[in-house]
Amino acid sequence: MSEIEKPPLRDRLANGAFLAIMGLARVLPYERRVPAMGWFFAHVLGPLAGWRRRIRDNLAKARPDLTAAEVARLTRAVPDNAGRSLAEIYSGDEFTGRIHQSDPLCGPGLAALEQAFAAHRPVILAVAHFGNYDAMRAALSGRGWPVGALYRPMNNEAFNRHYIPAMQAIAEPMFPRGRSGLAAMLRFLKGGGWLSLGYDQFDDHGKELKFFGLPTRTVLTPAELAIRYDALILPIAGIRQPDGLSFRVEVGAPVPHSDPETMMQALNDHLEAQVRAHMGQWFWVHRRWKQRGQRL
Template sequence: MTRPDPADAPEPVALRDRLANGAFLALMGLARLLPYERRVPAMGWFFGHVLGPLAGWRRRIRDNLARACPELPPAEVRRLTRAVPDNAGRSLAEIYSGAEFIARIHATEPLTGPGLPALEQAAAAQRPVILAVAHFGNYDAMRAALTMRGWPVGALYRPMNNQAFNRHYIPAMKAIAEPMFPRGRSGLAAMLRFLKGGGWLSLGYDQFDGHGAVLRFFGLPTKTVLTPAELAIRYDALILPIAGIRQPDGLSFRVEVGAPIAHSDPETMMQQLNDQLEAQVRAHMEQWFWVHRRWKQRGGTAQD
């Protein structure tokens, strides 16, 4: 009988990560005792009033708003320090609600927007598509809505640092739509084969990228990834923004398909996406994840 190679055994998970994962599973276990319509807002409340302050999110949100939107009145800033984590908590509850979340999306058929005809044409022609997505609303509402149409939506993801958390987080993401490609050499190769074969790939572009180009977001210089535009040019893929916008009831979504971005040079294309996202965020300030360090002062961010 062949003995297992010790090198193939999973790396031990740090005690701190096991404790954090256990606390999260306990929280989700309690949340699942509630019906969906109460579970989602309950998780939003917990993130907005408990986790947000403990994690230092409120301070980060205030700092980013002071930099990007100094004209906001104090009352609006206070509202956003709770509303932004609330949206994050709701989104996480929706991811872990799997079939209930998907059923709600499918029941409403939320796809709309000026770019929808272009998506339908791409599907008919089996043309590759780059879906430019941000940490806005709920990203997975878009994946569920497109998969409902039978469209091949793939996603690139970065595994969490907490390996114990990955063991249930990644399956929860895959339950909404597949394929999913982990960052790394093998995942990148599979992703490119999928795209080249006519697949649709969702790629994020709203976080600081140390290797990106200095573009502008909310009028401020920040490094922005060029990969979505570069891949669109290389594979003659349609590229357009798409977002799952949470509706006033806090539970339903409108999946807005933005107008396609014309192929030119990567910097111009990504600046257009930044501009489009800024307009969308200004219309729904609480739905973008203002916790990100989007405007880093270290690491080479260009200054005026």
């Protein structure tokens, strides 16, 4: 990259700080590194980034029944899970090796995935910012199943230089958002590939559906692609276990093909049930219920 194309100084400073913190964390053994990064996110980064306020705001909308003590616990648990997940992504073989060895895939949709693989049928894996998304990719790739992912590069280009390779080391292929990435993604899907697509963030061009009983705009693309390419579509999530280090990768039942709105509402309902069961594992920082046109 030329001098003119260098990332802005602010981005380079932020990236340098992250690399310094991750470098210190890597000195620790895996069993201490992951919870240490969780603690850092929960007690340092989360408060500095304003995450606690956003979590409280979202919980006030979706779960006004929670006690003040439970809300306070979640303002720490949510960033803790995020920090652990990032440490796991940057732990390479230590992370994927654990997943491959444990083979944590389970759930009512697992047999359907096995059948889809045998039939070379395309699959849409509906994923959310829940648990650790990369535990799912590691588990599927560990079985030799063709899991690809669409991703949005970070705004910080300096960060992308190591973040994207770290994700690619877990499973490939990965397709960046944009025209070229979209074309490659569709070729992969049409050829019988399995594509993981997120659906749990507010989408300004989405359809107004319900999540926690509240209206929110939801992307229809996963369902639309499943219909167009006769792909199996089902939810899947890497649910962190009580030890904070291991996972259960739960494959939900396939969603029957109907109309995109009905299919995506079924996925919203499934995610809501999972979040209610594991409140600290969904990224409550997102402005899931913001008004259309409101800036993030």
